[in-house]
Amino acid sequence: MLTRLPRAGHSVSVRVRYYETDAMGVVHHSNYIRWFEVARTDYLRAAGLPYRDLEESGTISPVIGVRCNYLQSARYDDALDIRAWVSAYNGVRLTISYEVTRDGVVLCTGESDHAFLHGGRPVAPKRSLPHVHQVLSACLSRASALASPEINSASPDTQSAPTQAGSGRN
Amino acid sequence: MLTRLPRAGHSVSVRVRYYETDAMGVVHHSNYIRWFEVARTDYLRAAGLPYRDLEESGTISPVIGVRCNYLQSARYDDALDIRAWVSAYNGVRLTISYEVTRDGVVLCTGESDHAFLHGGRPVAPKRSLPHVHQVLSACLSRASALASPEINSASPDTQSAPTQAGSGRN
Amino acid sequence: MLTRLPRAGHSVSVRVRYYETDAMGVVHHSNYIRWFEVARTDYLRAAGLPYRDLEESGTISPVIGVRCNYLQSARYDDALDIRAWVSAYNGVRLTISYEVTRDGVVLCTGESDHAFLHGGRPVAPKRSLPHVHQVLSACLSRASALASPEINSASPDTQSAPTQAGSGRN
């Protein structure tokens, strides 16, 4: 039974809705992708980058890739925690990693890749969207710092976390 | 076991998708509302009013009301038939009725009410959208004609249909 | 601009998720039906009737009818309040009414009707499910009391509420 300590990033709580279950009696796998989005937008809002404001300023950030590993299933009414953190950002493309837990047990891990468009055309935040660039760079720094062994060494329980945090899955 | 003969309007076939089921092992009730939309847009496309063209011309037709009665449940992989017909249209507002059947057995009946907006402002098709008005009026005429006793009297099996067709639900 | 004071029943807050919007830029109408379910199950849980426990004891309560009136649209990231209350219950069938508001403005009203099955067979709670019957009766009493003019007359702002509360929709 895997458990994780709190770490960099941001988490949101969701309670499994009935319509999110399927005839297997568990949550349909597609909903985790949707919860990733809920956690991602909440994370970016908390970091000073509400997606709604982005859109209103003419910038969108489409998902260009998504990956998800399902380890255990969730059921109706389960209280889940969706953690999101910036695991890669090079000034042009962004990768956010996710971990879905129930009572500290990991049910699902995943990642999503994002590009940026402004006025319908691809842009690099580091050149064209300074505020976006600053926020994402800061998110990446904090996530990287907390994932590093030096910081985590305060607690022996997190010895195994860095690799996991660094890759977000596998 | 209720059965219905083919009648006015238009029907589409859908096969129940796994994600449309819920932990009760049957289709979640919200999906019927979504299938109504599938049947409605297919019906209007066949009648010469593709919703995509409407939108591109600046007209939208939001749902302002929906009603649904659930009689029997459907399961994963069931082949369903969704029939839609114009049951009311007064030049301003539109009501479309629906009947979902599996092998001729009615699982669900419903209705949706629609208004029309052009350029973001409410409009009456009879005044401002002549093509829309013409198509919807013709749809209503055909549906009313087929629902009337004179036409249906050719088949004794449909004696009970007019009331049903007139109200769209029990 | 309609506003409502707090009243009988229970409310949950939801923030509009991106996947709940559609190409019109607003929430797809089918999602209100899903939020009704979120509010209903939260309401019944708070009243001592967690739906999960019901199911585990062999009782299910399928939706047999749903009605929804859409007054104003909601957008991505809007914070909404979904209020639910028992508006009818005769010992056999249950009707729950809903009101979706944003900053006190009503966006949508609706109702859902429910039957009860135990071990796959229809049952009347008043005869076969005493705990369910007790909870629903108490919910109905509280909702009816608060909807009555005598109670609401304390505040002139709620003079117009009783009719609305009694019918759940116009």
Added chain:
Amino acid sequence: MLTRLPRAGHSVSVRVRYYETDAMGVVHHSNYIRWFEVARTDYLRAAGLPYRDLEESGTISPVIGVRCNYLQSARYDDALDIRAWVSAYNGVRLTISYEVTRDGVVLCTGESDHAFLHGGRPVAPKRSLPHVHQVLSACLSRASALASPEINSASPDTQSAPTQAGSGRN
């Protein structure tokens, strides 16, 4: 503009439903995962393995991983083709690859990984589910054969396809 010749596997046609779009005006990325499932179950049904029969015999095949690359967006009412083929199967685990096209242009590629449970316990089809094993092995053989250069060499247009077919994504 990428185009692909028909090849191993199976394809289904879907028309984009309005509720599948989001406020960006395009299909929400989570729906591709759902269409993968539609294509997968249709593929397996055509191959002699209806998922409904599997479930009724006590076998389920949960998704344990999913990956998706989004290349171009789709819009409401677009007619899409979802192709699925077995890209890996070792007697225990199964990987199915997908390609979503519109008029021959690839919009999205992806993969899903599956395990098998019988009576709630993990099983290896090659040992415990002979019919399942036979069907999946045959699917893999056909997909591998068509993806090989010898077969595809008839058409110079497919020179670049084998690698793509072998991996299912870039």
